[in-house]
Amino acid sequence: MPLTPAASLVILGSGMAGYQLATELRRLGDDRPILMLTQDGGEAYSKPLLSTALAKKQQPEQLIQATAHEQAKRLQIEIRHHRQVQAIDREQHTLLTEQGLIRYDQLVLATGAEALAPRLTTPSPEGALLSINDLDDYRRFRQQLTADTPVVVLGGGLVGVEMTQDLLNAGHSVSLLARSANLLPGLVPAAVAAPLQWALQQQGLKQYLNTSATSISGQPGQWQVNTDQHQTLDAGLIISATGLRPRIQLAQQAGLDCGRGIRVNRQLQTSDPDIHALGDCAEIDGLNLMYVQPLMASARMLASLLHGDDTAHLSLEALPVLVKTSRCPVVAATPPAGSRGEWQFSGDEEGMEGQFLDAQGQLLGFALSGKAVRQKARLTRLLPPLLA
Ligand SMILES: Cc1cc2nc3c(=O)[nH]c(=O)nc-3n(C[C@H](O)[C@H](O)[C@H](O)COP(=O)(O)OP(=O)(O)OC[C@H]3O[C@@H](n4cnc5c(N)ncnc54)[C@H](O)[C@@H]3O)c2cc1C
Numbered sequence: 558m559p560l561t562p563a564a565s566l567v568i569l570g571s572g573m574a575g576y577q578l579a580t581e582l583r584r585l586g587d588d589r590p591i592l593m594l595t596q597d598g599g600e601a602y603s604k605p606l607l608s609t610a611l612a613k614k615q616q617p618e619q620l621i622q623a624t625a626h627e628q629a630k631r632l633q634i635e636i637r638h639h640r641q642v643q644a645i646d647r648e649q650h651t652l653l654t655e656q657g658l659i660r661y662d663q664l665v666l667a668t669g670a671e672a673l674a675p676r677l678t679t680p681s682p683e684g685a686l687l688s689i690n691d692l693d694d695y696r697r698f699r700q701q702l703t704a705d706t707p708v709v710v711l712g713g714g715l716v717g718v719e720m721t722q723d724l725l726n727a728g729h730s731v732s733l734l735a736r737s738a739n740l741l742p743g744l745v746p747a748a749v750a751a752p753l754q755w756a757l758q759q760q761g762l763k764q765y766l767n768t769s770a771t772s773i774s775g776q777p778g779q780w781q782v783n784t785d786q787h788q789t790l791d792a793g794l795i796i797s798a799t800g801l802r803p804r805i806q807l808a809q810q811a812g813l814d815c816g817r818g819i820r821v822n823r824q825l826q827t828s829d830p831d832i833h834a835l836g837d838c839a840e841i842d843g844l845n846l847m848y849v850q851p852l853m854a855s856a857r858m859l860a861s862l863l864h865g866d867d868t869a870h871l872s873l874e875a876l877p878v879l880v881k882t883s884r885c886p887v888v889a890a891t892p893p894a895g896s897r898g899e900w901q902f903s904g905d906e907e908g909m910e911g912q913f914l915d916a917q918g919q920l921l922g923f924a925l926s927g928k929a930v931r932q933k934a935r936l937t938r939l940l941p942p943l944l945a
Pocket residue numbers: 569570571572573574575594595596597604605606607608640641642643667668669670689690691716719804807835836837838846847848849850852879881
């Protein structure tokens with residue numbers, strides 16, 4: 558197979574993590590050759606906008622901040638898009654693609670996360686489920702959605718809830734199924750989710766909690782979703798939002814140390830000193846933080862390190878997550894896994910505040926909904942850093 562001439566740095570992935578790293582390197586004046594490989598079209602866009610664009614009447618193409626070509630010119634990097642990397646050969650320092658081998662001196666994995674399929678009792682018909690995890694998904698969603706399409710959303714986490722809000726704001730009929738007893742179960746306790754659930758129901762949401770989809774039948778545009786509570790819901794379109802998992806297969810096959818994500822230290826170095834990882838695919842000191850703020854800080858740190866600052870290492874302040882539910886916004890700073898303490902709640906149906914305090918009264922996490930989100934800045938200042 559032909560070998561492409563050596564590039565100093567290869568970045569795998571053109572999501573926010575990959576592009577932010579290239580941006581930070583150029584900002585530092587680092588002019589090394591950079592090759593970016595991506596299996597998608599390489600457009601620069603803000604993924605969080607995918608769950609608010611419908612009601613704003615923004616078409617998928619309007620979300621593109623720059624094409625791959627424009628990005629390559631702006632950042633003075635080479636971008637090969639629609640190039641899937643199939644394997645990493647760490648000994649030879651090469652990446653295998655359908656178009657040939659690509660050599661790297663240093664490799665940065667920014668491969669993101671992929672959508673998990675719901676656990677159904679029988680496989681769903683081809684094309685019945687739509688996940689919304691990148692721009693191509695979003696294009697498919699907008700192509701299939703018509704003004705009177707009834708939509709069923711599977712999953713009550715951040716993506717499912719934000720998509721539901723956007724669809725309701727745009728006037729669609731929406732049913733949401735969640736296995737959990739409340740919306741946003743991994744992010745906030747039931748008491749804090751209650752005002753959100755009430756607000757969405759007021760807006761017309763048909764909400765099925767403690768309910769799982771078991772099977773899907775029908776044909777394109779006329780699906781039936783069957784549930785474990787013996788209901789059958791009609792859907793023109795079914796959005797599957799049952800979770801995301803870091804994309805670690807390439808790293809695993811290459812023998813890199815992986816847990817939930819690709820394990821990295823505070824310098825974002827994997828178990829191979831020539832390979833770093835950042836963004837949704839990385840697990841930093843045991844934390845897999847699939848949000849924008851940590852990847853921005855990671856990109857800044859990694860650029861400094863690669864540019865020659867050996868002392869650079871990642872530290873992160875507490876990072877509350879904002880759930881973009883306009884009718885009843887939610888902010889969550891989840892307590893670190895395994896924290897000991899208890900929740901204390903105050904508020905009413907217009908907004909709830911939950912504080913998670915340890916035995917000494919130290920705030921370890923909080924959850925806010927509705928009018929209580931005003932407390933975000935005050936409470937954030939009281940939280941210990943995520944990575945000191
Ligand atoms: C609908 C939605 C709303 C969100 N809202 C928010 C929000 O409000 N706030 C917030 O903080 N976060 C939000 N997030 C999360 C946030 O968008 C992500 O944390 C962030 O975009 C991840 O960027 P990334 O670059 O790590 O991964 P990705 O954007 O997933 O990029 C991964 C890249 O890797 C490439 N790739 C993967 N495997 C290969 C391969 N084998 N070969 C070649 N290329 C490959 C892909 O093509 C892609 O370019 C949201 C996510 C979604 C889905």
